[in-house]
Amino acid sequence: MSQYAFSFDVSRCSGCMACVVACQDQNDFVADETVAFRHVTKYEEGECPSARISYFSLACQQCGDAPCIIVCPAGAISRRQEDGTVLVDRDLCVGCHSCELACPFGAPKFPEDGKMAKCDLCVTRRENGMKPACVRVCPAQALDVGPIEELSKKKAEKASIAILKSLIFVSPKEL
Amino acid sequence: MSREILVKAKIPGAETGIEVKKTICLICGAQCGIDAYVKDGSLVKVEGTAENPVSRGTLCSKGASSRQWINNPERVHTPLLRTGPRGSGRFMPISWDEAFERIASGLTKIKEESGPESVVFFTGYPKWYRPFLKRLAHSFGSPNYFTESGTCFLATVMANHLTYGTTLWPDLKETKCILNWCRNAPYSQAPGYATYLNAASRGVKLIDVGPLSTTLSAQADIHLRLRPGTSGALALGLAHVIIEENLYDREFVENWTLGFEEYRSYVQGFPPKTTEEITGVPAETIVKAARLYASSESASIVQSPSVTVHHTNGIQNHRAITALIGLTGNFDRKGGNRVIPESYYHTPTGLKSREAEFEQSRPWEEMAPRVGQDRYPLWCSMMDEAQATALPFQIQSGKPYPIRAMLGFAVNYRMWPGSDFMKEGLEKLDFFVDTDLFMTDTAKLADIVLPSCSSFERRQLTMYSPRYAVWTEPVIPPVGESRSDVDIILDLARRLIPHDSLLLQGQEACLDWIFEPSGIKMDDIKKHPAGCFLENLPPIPYEKYRTSGFPTPSGKMEFTSLVLKNAGIDPLPVYREPAQSPLSTPDLAKEYPLILTTGARLPMFMHSRMYRVPWARNLRRDPMVDINPRDARARGIPPEGWVMLATPRESIRVKANITEFVPPGVVNMYHGFPSADANTLIDPDYRDPISGYPGFKSLLCQVIKIQDNGGNK
Ligand code: SF4
Ligand code: SF4
Numbered sequence: 057m058s059q060y061a062f063s064f065d066v067s068r069c070s071g072c073m074a075c076v077v078a079c080q081d082q083n084d085f086v087a088d089e090t091v092a093f094r095h096v097t098k099y100e101e102g103e104c105p106s107a108r109i110s111y112f113s114l115a116c117q118q119c120g121d122a123p124c125i126i127v128c129p130a131g132a133i134s135r136r137q138e139d140g141t142v143l144v145d146r147d148l149c150v151g152c153h154s155c156e157l158a159c160p161f162g163a164p165k166f167p168e169d170g171k172m173a174k175c176d177l178c179v180t181r182r183e184n185g186m187k188p189a190c191v192r193v194c195p196a197q198a199l200d201v202g203p204i205e206e207l208s209k210k211k212a213e214k215a216s217i218a219i220l221k222s223l224i225f226v227s228p229k230e231l
Numbered sequence: 232m233s234r235e236i237l238v239k240a241k242i243p244g245a246e247t248g249i250e251v252k253k254t255i256c257l258i259c260g261a262q263c264g265i266d267a268y269v270k271d272g273s274l275v276k277v278e279g280t281a282e283n284p285v286s287r288g289t290l291c292s293k294g295a296s297s298r299q300w301i302n303n304p305e306r307v308h309t310p311l312l313r314t315g316p317r318g319s320g321r322f323m324p325i326s327w328d329e330a331f332e333r334i335a336s337g338l339t340k341i342k343e344e345s346g347p348e349s350v351v352f353f354t355g356y357p358k359w360y361r362p363f364l365k366r367l368a369h370s371f372g373s374p375n376y377f378t379e380s381g382t383c384f385l386a387t388v389m390a391n392h393l394t395y396g397t398t399l400w401p402d403l404k405e406t407k408c409i410l411n412w413c414r415n416a417p418y419s420q421a422p423g424y425a426t427y428l429n430a431a432s433r434g435v436k437l438i439d440v441g442p443l444s445t446t447l448s449a450q451a452d453i454h455l456r457l458r459p460g461t462s463g464a465l466a467l468g469l470a471h472v473i474i475e476e477n478l479y480d481r482e483f484v485e486n487w488t489l490g491f492e493e494y495r496s497y498v499q500g501f502p503p504k505t506t507e508e509i510t511g512v513p514a515e516t517i518v519k520a521a522r523l524y525a526s527s528e529s530a531s532i533v534q535s536p537s538v539t540v541h542h543t544n545g546i547q548n549h550r551a552i553t554a555l556i557g558l559t560g561n562f563d564r565k566g567g568n569r570v571i572p573e574s575y576y577h578t579p580t581g582l583k584s585r586e587a588e589f590e591q592s593r594p595w596e597e598m599a600p601r602v603g604q605d606r607y608p609l610w611c612s613m614m615d616e617a618q619a620t621a622l623p624f625q626i627q628s629g630k631p632y633p634i635r636a637m638l639g640f641a642v643n644y645r646m647w648p649g650s651d652f653m654k655e656g657l658e659k660l661d662f663f664v665d666t667d668l669f670m671t672d673t674a675k676l677a678d679i680v681l682p683s684c685s686s687f688e689r690r691q692l693t694m695y696s697p698r699y700a701v702w703t704e705p706v707i708p709p710v711g712e713s714r715s716d717v718d719i720i721l722d723l724a725r726r727l728i729p730h731d732s733l734l735l736q737g738q739e740a741c742l743d744w745i746f747e748p749s750g751i752k753m754d755d756i757k758k759h760p761a762g763c764f765l766e767n768l769p770p771i772p773y774e775k776y777r778t779s780g781f782p783t784p785s786g787k788m789e790f791t792s793l794v795l796k797n798a799g800i801d802p803l804p805v806y807r808e809p810a811q812s813p814l815s816t817p818d819l820a821k822e823y824p825l826i827l828t829t830g831a832r833l834p835m836f837m838h839s840r841m842y843r844v845p846w847a848r849n850l851r852r853d854p855m856v857d858i859n860p861r862d863a864r865a866r867g868i869p870p871e872g873w874v875m876l877a878t879p880r881e882s883i884r885v886k887a888n889i890t891e892f893v894p895p896g897v898v899n900m901y902h903g904f905p906s907a908d909a910n911t912l913i914d915p916d917y918r919d920p921i922s923g924y925p926g927f928k929s930l931l932c933q934v935i936k937i938q939d940n941g942g943n944k
Contacts, residue, residue: 068428070417070446072834077295077846081276082241086299086845100891104859105456107891109444180240183232192278195289195421196428196446221434 058203059140060177061118062191063211068198071096071111075190075199079115082178082189091165093175094190113199115190116163116175118142124155124164124174132172139203141179146171177201241268241276252706253280253760255693256294257357257686259837261285261420262693263294264761267706274298274687274707279422282761285695291421292835296846300685301710305669305843307682308711317658320675327712327722330679334638335726337662337678338371341636347372348599349633351622355379355641356838358576359691360716363734363741364640365590365616367720370728374598374617375634379646381619384577386540386922389613390549393792394804396782399556399568400579400696401531406566408436408527410520412552413462413538415445418832436527438520440465441538443831443899444892453520456894457510459828460809460929462539463548465517467806468506470498470551470558472521479525480560487776488557489783490791490802497803509806509814511894525559529566532556541830541927543810545919550792550804557788563774571696571771574746578694581771583748589741591615592731605631607923609798620923623647623915626656636662638723640683640716642673643839645903648925649880649915666719669843672905682713689715692742692753693762701762702753800921809929810917813896819931823878825862826897827932829909839903854907855888857899858934863889866936873937876900876907878930880914883907884937898934902927 076092085091094115101108122142125133132148133155135141144155144164149171155164156172164172178188182201186192191199200207234246243249249270256263256277264280277297281288293300310330315321325333338350352368354361356379368376378385391398403409403426417424424447431437431450439451440462448454457465473479474495484491503514510517524530532553539549553568561567571579574586595601602625603618604611610618626634637657642665647653657663657676665677674680688709693701717738724734733744739753746752751765780786784793791802808815812826833851841847856876858868868874868887875882876898885900885907893899900909910927917926 070424072292072417072421073850074290074292074295077292080846081295081298104891104894107444108449109891180236184242192288193290193295195291195424197425
C-alpha cells in the first residue's frame, strides 16, 4: 500500500481560501455555511518592519496511526487499503464526537444530520483521474496530492534546486 | 463504483448525467475559464478550465463561489417598475416589452425636451458589453457615456499617454527583474499570482513596492514599504540613484527622450535620505532597489490598475513611476515594458481592430461637451468618455446643462467618493433605469430595473493576452427572465436608434465588423468551446519606436510632457504630498493622526459584488478596518473590537482587524460594505486636479474604540 496525502507549500499560499470554497462546492456544504473540510489559518510573527504573515491550509492529514480510528466506539472509521485514506462509514456513525476530541487537526466535522463527515482526499475524484477539488482550484498551486514518497521526492528536488541556484549565483565570482 | 457514489462526487459522464460545459467567470477582470458541471439544466459544481492559458484550471474564492452567485436569492427575475418611494425596494414585475416601451418613450421625451446630452449612459462591471453601450449612447446623440474605469484604470492610461503616447505592458515571460508597484496580485487576480511565483523560482528578481505586507512582499528580494501616497517621491528617489550612479540607458535617453536635463535636475531634490524622510523607506533599501532594477539585464514594472492614481497627485505619481522604464531603456525592450496594441476593452492582444470606430458612432464635435469637460478638460481630451466623478456635481448644479436621466448597467453609487452625494444625485434624476443581476441598494433607487444574466447564462466573446479567445454559449438557462446585457442594449437600440444599421445587425455581426482588419471571425472562434489561440498573426516586434517614434507631440518619450505644458500644468512628473497627510496638513493630523487607505482588495470580495454570496461572505462577515498592533494597543482596542473609523466628513462603525498587514500609522478599510461604506468618509471633491480621480488611498482618519463591545453583532 502506498499512503496518499496532501502536500502544502507554505511559501506559495496567499491565504485566498479558494480551497475552502471549492471544498464546500464539491461537498454541497450549503446548509451550514461554516462547514468545510479545509481550514485556512493566518499566522503573524514579529513586528513591523520585520513582521511576517503566513497562512496554512489544513485538512485531514490521513494519519498513519489515526487516533480517530482508535477512539471510534462504533467502528465507523477505517483505513482504505489501496491508498491509506481514512474513511468514515456514515451509516455506522453514532454522532458521539469522540473522533473530534481525539483528532489533533480538527478534521472531523458534523453537518446538519449530526453524523461525522471528513475529508476523504476526494477519493472518488481520484479514482476517476481527477485531483481533489482544493488541489485543483488553488491559484497559487500550493496544494498537491499523491503518494507520500512522491511528494517528498518533489519537495527534496525543489529544495535542492533552490540551494544549487544560490550556489551557482555566488560561486563563479565570490567563491 | 456505484452510481450513487459517482453522483455524490459529481463525476461527469453518461452514468451520472453530469455534463461539463465551458464558460467563464466574469466576477472580476481575470476572466478565468470555468468548467460548469451541469445536470438536468442546473449547475451542480464549478471547476477551473485546464486549457485556459491565464487561469490554468484554477479559480479564486470568488469564482469558486459561482454557484451561490448565480443561484442567489437576490437575483432580479423580471423587469421591475418602481411602485414605492425611491429606495423602498417596492416594485412590480412588468414584461420586457412594457419595460422597453417605457424606457424608449421616457428617454425620447427627455431628449426632445432637454437634448440628448441630458440622458447619460453609465456602466459598472463587467466590461464585455461596453462597446455596444457606448455606441448606443453616441448613436442616441449623448456624449455622456461613463464607465467605472473613470475612477479606476483609465488614469494610468492617461499618465502613460502623457509620457509615452501609449500604454505599457510588462513582459513577464522574458524579464529578469519584476518591479511590482502596489499590486497585490494574489488577492486581486489570484490565478495570475502563480506567474510571479514561477518567475521567482526561475531566478527572476522581485522588488515589491507597497505599504501592505502581502504574500508577494514576503516573497520579494526587496520590499519598499512606503507611506501611502508617496509613490511619486519614491520613484524620483530611485531615479536619483540611477542617474547618480550612471545606471541609466544613455543611448535611449539621448536619442529618444525630451526634457531629460530638467528631469535630472528635478530628481536632484530626491536623494535617498530625503526620499526616506518622505516615503518612510530606508535610504539603503532605496539604493539597493534602484541598483537591482536598473542593472538587471531586463526589468518590467508591473503597474496597478488604480492604486497609484487614487491619490490627489495620482497622475504625476504614476508618471514618475513609469518614467523609470524609459530612463533604464526598458521601454518596449525584451523583458521590459512592451507596447502591445489593445483590442476589445484594453486586452493587449496586438490585434488590429475597429473598436474605437465602432464605439464612436458620432464624433465628439457633433455632440454637446461631456460631463466633466469643464473641470477636467485634459482627461476628457485624452479619454474617450465623460468623467464619472464629475457627474454628481452636474446633476446637482444643472450647469452647464441639466442631467435628467440615466440608463445604467450595474451602477453602484458606493463607487463615488462621498457616496451619499452620488446617491442624492440619483434620487434627483427624472428617470433612472438600472440593469443588474441583483436587487442592489442602487437598483432600489431606479424607476425601472432590468434583470441581466451572468456569464454562465449568455453568449459572449472573451479575449486574453496573449491572443487567446473564447466564445461562450449559455451553459444553463437564464435565471427567471434575465437577459444578456448586449441583448438588452440591442433591443433598446431597435427602439431608440433604428437608423443604426450596423448595431442592429447583432452581436456577432458587430464583432466580426470590429475584428475585420485582423480577419478574425466569431464563427471560427466558436469552433473551440474552451477557446483557442489566434494563430497565423504577425508577431509583435520589440522596439517599434526605432522606426515609428513615439505618438507624443515631440515624437519622443517626454520626461517633460508638452501636453501638460500646453495645459498650464507642470510638465515634469512632480511630487506633491497627498492633500491630506501628516506632512501637508499637520494641524488636521493632530486630530486625525492615522493615514486611511481604502479600496485594497480582499481575496473573497470584488468591490461590492460578493457580499450577498454566503460562501464568500462567511470568509469575512463584518466590515473590518486593518490596524497595526501598535496603533491598536495605543487605543486600547481588543482584537475584533468594535471601533469608529472617523474622518472630518463622516464616521463608520467597524471591527478592528489587528494585523501587521498594515504598517503602524496606516489603516486600511475595505470599500463598499453596505453597513459601513468607506467612501462616505471621503469628500466628493478630494481629487487629483488633472484626472479628477478620487484620492481614495491616502487621507487622514482616526480610529476610536467603542466602549460597549457587547451584543453588537
Ligand atoms: S487556495 Fe491555495 S493559496 Fe488559497 S488559501 Fe488555499 S492553499 Fe492557500
Ligand atoms: S480571479 Fe476569481 S473572480 Fe476573477 S475571474 Fe478568476 S475566478 Fe473569477
